[in-house]
Amino acid sequence: KTLIKEIDVNKPDKDLIAVFASMLASGKTVIFPTETVYGLGANALDEEAAAKIYQAKGRPSDNPLLVHIADKEDVYGLVENIDDRAKLLMDKFWPGPLTIVFKKKDIIPDRTSGGLDTVAIRMPSDQVARDLIRQAGVPIAAPSANISGRPSPTKPEHIIRDMDGRVDGILVGGPCNYGVESTIVDLSGDVAMVLRPGSITLEMLGEVLGQVDLDPSLKNKDDNIRAKAPGMKYKHYSPQAQVYIVRAGDQEDFARRVDELCLDNAKKGLKTGVLTRSSDQHPYQAQVFDLGESDAEVAKNLFDSLISLDRESIDIAYVPYFEEKGLGVAIMNRLKKAAGYRII
Numbered sequence: 147k148t149l150i151k152e153i154d155v156n157k158p159d160k161d162l163i164a165v166f167a168s169m170l171a172s173g174k175t176v177i178f179p180t181e182t183v184y185g186l187g188a189n190a191l192d193e194e195a196a197a198k199i200y201q202a203k204g205r206p207s208d209n210p211l212l213v214h215i216a217d218k219e220d221v222y223g224l225v226e227n228i229d230d231r232a233k234l235l236m237d238k239f240w241p242g243p244l245t246i247v248f249k250k251k252d253i254i255p256d257r258t259s260g261g262l263d264t265v266a267i268r269m270p271s272d273q274v275a276r277d278l279i280r281q282a283g284v285p286i287a288a289p290s291a292n293i294s295g296r297p298s299p300t301k302p303e304h305i306i307r308d309m310d311g312r313v314d315g316i317l318v319g320g321p322c323n324y325g326v327e328s329t330i331v332d333l334s335g336d337v338a339m340v341l342r343p344g345s346i347t348l349e350m351l352g353e354v355l356g357q358v359d360l361d362p363s364l365k366n367k368d369d370n371i372r373a374k375a376p377g378m379k380y381k382h383y384s385p386q387a388q389v390y391i392v393r394a395g396d397q398e399d400f401a402r403r404v405d406e407l408c409l410d411n412a413k414k415g416l417k418t419g420v421l422t423r424s425s426d427q428h429p430y431q432a433q434v435f436d437l438g439e440s441d442a443e444v445a446k447n448l449f450d451s452l453i454s455l456d457r458e459s460i461d462i463a464y465v466p467y468f469e470e471k472g473l474g475v476a477i478m479n480r481l482k483k484a485a486g487y488r489i490i
């Protein structure tokens with residue numbers, strides 16, 4: 147049976163955190179909020195505990211887990227060496243939604259690293275997450291708390307529906323602020339490489355490091371097989387609905403094209419959804435899902451909107467192409483996967 151408790155994120159109850167922290171310390175699985183998405187955590191140093199994560203998610207065991215720490219110093223016990231670029235990034239972006247790939251120490255078991263000799267580590271800025279990890283007294287391996295292949299959970303209702311009965315505990319906080327998973331950066335080469343784009347953008351990393359590249363294998367579908375972050379190669383973020391990204395000239399052009407598609411779908415008896423910005427007030431003959439207006443809002447609402455498509459039994463959905471700069475890179479990365487790279 148899953149222990150489910152709500153926590154007030156503005157005034158976290160210490161005793162409640164202690165209960166879940168001791169569950170983690172004793173090898174159990176706990177879902178907890180972070181600033182990006184909810185994580186499904188277990189002791190990263192305990193093979194058996196890590197194995198429970200794969201089982202709860204239905205995740206392929208060659209896909210390594212991301213390790214969360216409470217304090218910057220905690221990284222030293224887990225990794226072989228920390229180069230100057232990593233130090234700069236840790237100073238500037240930790241705590242926060244940036245994951246750095248390091249050479250791992252032997253203390254990190256194969257179960258956690260997926261057999262790699264590296265480990266991906268981040269220090270979340272979410273206070274509940276950090277208190278929980280600190281009190282557990284061990285680094286916490288935590289992938290996103292979704293069933294493998296589904297959109298990542300950003301709101302309490304997403305987790306409770308999918309994960310009740312699959313984990314030992316769920317610590318329910320608020321909605322996640324950023325809504326897309328952390329940026330992953332690999333420093334093993336001369337040029338820093340972003341393996342997964344997120345809210346710490348390439349531009350922000352570039353300001354600190356000079357040159358930064360996006361893993362070229364993320365640029366199209368076939369190349370994704372060779373992606374450096376193993377998780378990026380799996381079918382991901384997919385709702386049941388068929389999602390199409392509509393590459394239109396502007397909002398008006400988008401509305402005109404989507405109107406025609408809605409009409410066609412209605413004739414075929416298909417239920418249509420349109421995911422679009424708040425400023426798009428066009429009267430679509432379809433169910434409209436409001437993504438918000440700024441890129442930050444769109445990122446925050448993205449997974450919730452994708453999950454809503456299924457709740458509303460939508461057959462086909464349309465979404466605009468977002469400009470791929472700043473946070474737009476992360477938004478489009480998730481959208482392309484959700485759409486199975488269908489761009490029209």
Ligand code: TXA
Pocket residue numbers: 180182183184185186209210211212243245247262264265266288289290291326327328329330341374375376377378
């Ligand atoms: O924001 C986040 O990062 C969330 C929250 C819960 O912290 N976590 C998350 O974990 O997204 P997960 O497991 O869903 O995604 C981690 C990604 C996977 O694609 C995995 O393949 C990759 O990180 N990864 C893990 N270890 C790696 C390593 N040593 N080298 C390269 N990629 C790695």
Ligand code: MG
Pocket residue numbers: 289290298377
């Ligand atoms: Mg994930």
